[in-house]
Amino acid sequence: MTTSPDPALDRAPVLDLDLELRRERAHHDECRAALARMAEDVADQVVIGEDVAASGADAEALGHHLRSRAKEFGEQPPGPLFFGRLDREDGQTHHIGRRRIAEHPAAPPLVVDWRAPVSRAYYQAGAHDPQGVVRRRRFGWAPYSAGDTADLTGLEDERLAAGEEAASAIVAGEIERPRVGPMRDIAATIQPEQDDLVRSGPATSLCVQGAPGTGKTAVGLHRAAYLLYTHPQRVRRSGLLVLGPNRTFLSYISEVLPALGESGIRQSTLDEEIARHEVRSFDGxxxxxxxxxxxxxxxxxxxxxxRVALPEGELALADGPLRLRLPASLLAEIVAAVRAEAPPYATGRDRVRARVVRELQLRAERRAGPLGNAWVRRVERARPVSAFVDACWPRxxxxxxxxxxxxxxxxxxxxxxxxxxxxxxxxxxxxxxxxxxxxxxxxxxxxxxxKWSAADLVLLDELAGLIERPRGYGHVVVDEAQDLSPMQCRAIARRADFGALTVLGDLAQGTTPWAARDWREQLAHLGKPDAELVPLTTGYRVPAAIVDLANRLLPELGTDVPAGVSLRRDGEVTVRRCEDVVDGVVRAVRAALAREGSVGVIAAEEHVGPLTAALDAMGGLGASGAPGAFGAFGAFGQGDGERERLTVLPATAAKGLEYDHVVVAEPAAIVAAEPRGLHRLYVVLTRAVSRLDVVHAAPLPACLATAQIA
Structure with missing residues (x-):
């Protein structure tokens, strides 16, 4: 709703907190009722639309649009309907939320979408540059709120026009809230440098080099949501693809876009995109x-x-009384000219056929006059023409x-x-x-x-792209891009020939044998050599104590990336040396589960089985090891059971995930397990968002040897 701010509130940050909370709760109830009416209206439109008289194609398109909108409303996840408010100098007030809510389409909105231009000041305005904002208000909601109005428990005001600007306890609390369940959106906590990236235009390709905890994945997903909002026809017509490194990671981020009001977006892995065959062989x-x-x-x-060969003889075609011949020299010129144009292989074959038929047509018309399309189509299918094309440019x-x-x-x-x-x-x-x-x-x-291997599928995709140009997307978001090989990058480049890329990654977290060491080279393989490269170094997720420990590894990784810094001064790091690592992990897990939040135990592959068995035997506690919502190594949930809070997983599956408390078992084994083991350890150490326990019996890597021992 657009209203005039209460003049009394201009004289003090909050004169009566209880009164203001009652007013905001009443507004939330009004928004909830309006949203319910919006959903009812969309459902009614589906019924009415089915009876609209229109052509078959128009009726089908209308029905699809209406059903899609109804599905979007039906699948909308529960949650608070707004998280902020702007009071402007011109007297207007805007509540900011994850989607627009209004009494009817022509009415002023009760809630403004976070992506709307007017909302940008919520993220960018400050005392140094108020941008016309008198006051910015943030709302505090109970953790895991499903949107009950009673869950609105607090608010903060910043009087920007009066020069007030302070760190937000509500934002800090939201960022530091225990990580239980899948990844959350950050619409309420986007920082100015993140907002700049999110609101980049649709034609701009970006590469975000993000240190752990800087929100690069969230930035990429929110940019996708922003593009779908600001350029819906352009982006939806050409498609938007989100590529993640594996299904576990995609499950973890699966609720972000629906929470932002965007559903039906293709989220996939590159392996799934190029899966012409089942993988039935394995390469050394x-x-x-x-x-x-x-x-x-x-x-x-x-x-x-x-496979392309120059013709050895002439082409002869009998067409009624006509005897048409093309000499070998002319045919060779045609084939050579098409090869020089370097079209896709199938297109080249069609061009050779078309040019041969055209030469035959010119000769026939000199003797018999103009010939119609029916003659051209018949000659295209003539046996001598097809035999020539098959011989010089075979299928x-x-x-x-x-x-x-x-x-x-x-x-x-x-x-x-x-x-x-x-x-x-x-x-x-x-x-x-x-x-x-x-x-x-x-x-x-x-x-x-x-029997094809996973690498063979990448090569088959390259060949398929050489034969016929694949379907492209208007925008592709690529996460963990540092791990892509040059040939995998080319597969993505073919799908973004005429679109833009959002490339997300961290060179320090590259763990594959072919991991990138330089973003410019990687971007060239991705077909976007001139993409804007933006570093994100300020962390909001991982506490400073954990970042500082992980940063000790950077000089050993052989990558030129800036060290991360964290705004969070909380967090705990404990390094424990013990004779029995399994027993040390069990004790660390028992202590971790006495506190709030999720717990992840990360170890080398060889240690996962023994650790899982030991934790299963730990007083009936159990460790989640059955396939769950987010992969075969554990389950996430918001229940009270300790089993739901505990995950045991190999280091190779940890990338992109996060836990409140991480227990790292035997770092030396993680390092020794693969050629880029130090990079893998860097990933593992930065999965914790509150507390980190390092349990070891073997000596730590030299760069960590001076870490404090508990």
């Missing part, structure tokens, strides 16, 4: 490294185009080409195209050892029966 490390190397893009391109599939690449040259089971790993000029693209690493030890009978 050497083979995987080669297959993910950017040189494979050129290998595949040459393997594909090695093929990604599987057929890749099978030839992975098989010894000359193997009779596959098309003979020479050695696709050999390039002219320039010799071999790959070394003899690399060629041997990716060859099939036992080739299948045909490419149709091949």
């Amino acid at each position: 490390e050497a083979a995987a490294r080669v297959k993910h190397d950017v040189r494979m893009a050129e290998v595949l391109r040459r393997a594909l185009h090695a 093929t599939t990604p599987e057929e080409v890749l099978a030839a690449v992975l098989t010894e040259p000359g193997d009779p089971r596959f098309a003979e195209v020479g050695d696709p790993l050999l390039t002219e000029p320039g010799g071999h693209l790959l070394t003899a050892e690399e060629r041997e690493a990716i060859r099939w030890a036992k080739p299948p009978r045909s490419f149709r029966s091949a």
Whole structure:
């Protein structure tokens, strides 16, 4: 609702807190009733729309739109309807919430969407620049509130026009609230530097290098919601894709966009996007490294185009009394010209056919006069024309080409195209050892029966993109982008050819063998070399004590990233050396569960089983190990049971997740488990948002050896 502020409130921050709370609760009740009417109106529109007289296509489009809106209202998660308020110099008052609420479409809003232009001052205004705001009010709601009006328990006022500006206890409490359940939105707590990124335009590609706890994932998701709000037709028409590293992570973030009023957004992993086949084979490390190397893009391109051959003879076509001939030299010129244009392979095949038919048409018309489209269509299907096209530019599939690449040259089971790993000029693209690493030890009978590995699917996607341009998206949000290989980046680039990217990651958290060491190089592979690179270093999630411990690892990681800093001065770090790590972890977990919040036990893969068994036997407590809402290593929930609060998981599954209390078991084993083990340990140490216990028997890495011992 747009009203004039109470003049009495201009004389003091809050003259009567109880009175103001009653007024705001009454406004919330009014908003709740209006939202219910909005939902009823949308449901009625679906019924009415089904009876509207319209053409089939129009009726279907209208029905889809109305049903989508009804579904959106029906799936709206519960929660408070506003979290802030602006009182402006012009006398207007705006309540800020996660979606617009009004009595009817033409009425002034009771709640303004957080993405609306007028809401920006809520995040950006300050005493140094009030932006026309007299007072900013923040509302405190009971933790995990489902939106009951009685849950509005407090409020804070900042009189910006009077020069007041102070750290918000409500914002701090929301940020530091125990992490139980999936990731929450941050609409109520967005900071100015985050807001700048969220409100970037749809054509802008961004790369956010974010230290742990800086909210880079939340920024990416809120930017997606902002683009859907400000450019709905443009973004929805071309599609918006959110790519996460795994299903566990996607489950963790799954409620953020619906909470912001956006549903139906595709959230996927890259493996799911390129899944032409089930993964039924596994590569060794050497083979995987080669297959993910950017040189494979050129290998595949040459393997594909090695199938194109220049014609050896003329093309003759009998058309009634006409005898039409095209000499081999002209046909060779056509094929060479199309190859020089470098179109997608299937497009090149169509161009060759079209140009051959055009040459035949010109010759026929010189002798018989103008010919219509029916003649052109008949000649396109003529056997001599099809035979020529098949001979010089044959049909093929990604599987057929890749099978030839992975098989010894000359193997009779596959098309003979020479050695696709050999390039002219320039010799071999790959070394003899690399060629041997990716060859099939036992080739299948045909490419149709091949068992493909995860890396093979990336190569098949590259070939599919070379043959036909894939469907693209208007915007793609890519999280944990530092872990992508060059070939995986190319798969994403093909899907964002005509759209923008929001790239999120932290070079210090790169754990794959091909993890990026430089964002500019990674952005070039993603097809956006000129994307704006923005560092986020101020943390709001991870306390300073934990950040300082993790920062000790940065000089050893070989990445040039700024160290993170935290605004949170709370938090606890305890380093325990003990003879029996399992017993030490059990004692640490027992102490952690005596306090509020979620608990994550993170260890090397080999230690997960023994730790889970020990915790299961711990006085009947149990550790969540069955598949749950967020993956096979644990479940999250808001129940009172200790089992719901405890998760045991391997270090390889911890990326992107967070727990109030983390118990790290034997850091030396985590480091030794993989080549980039120090990077993995950096990830593990920064999963805690309140307290961190490090339990070890083996010596700590040298950079952590001076950490305080409990």
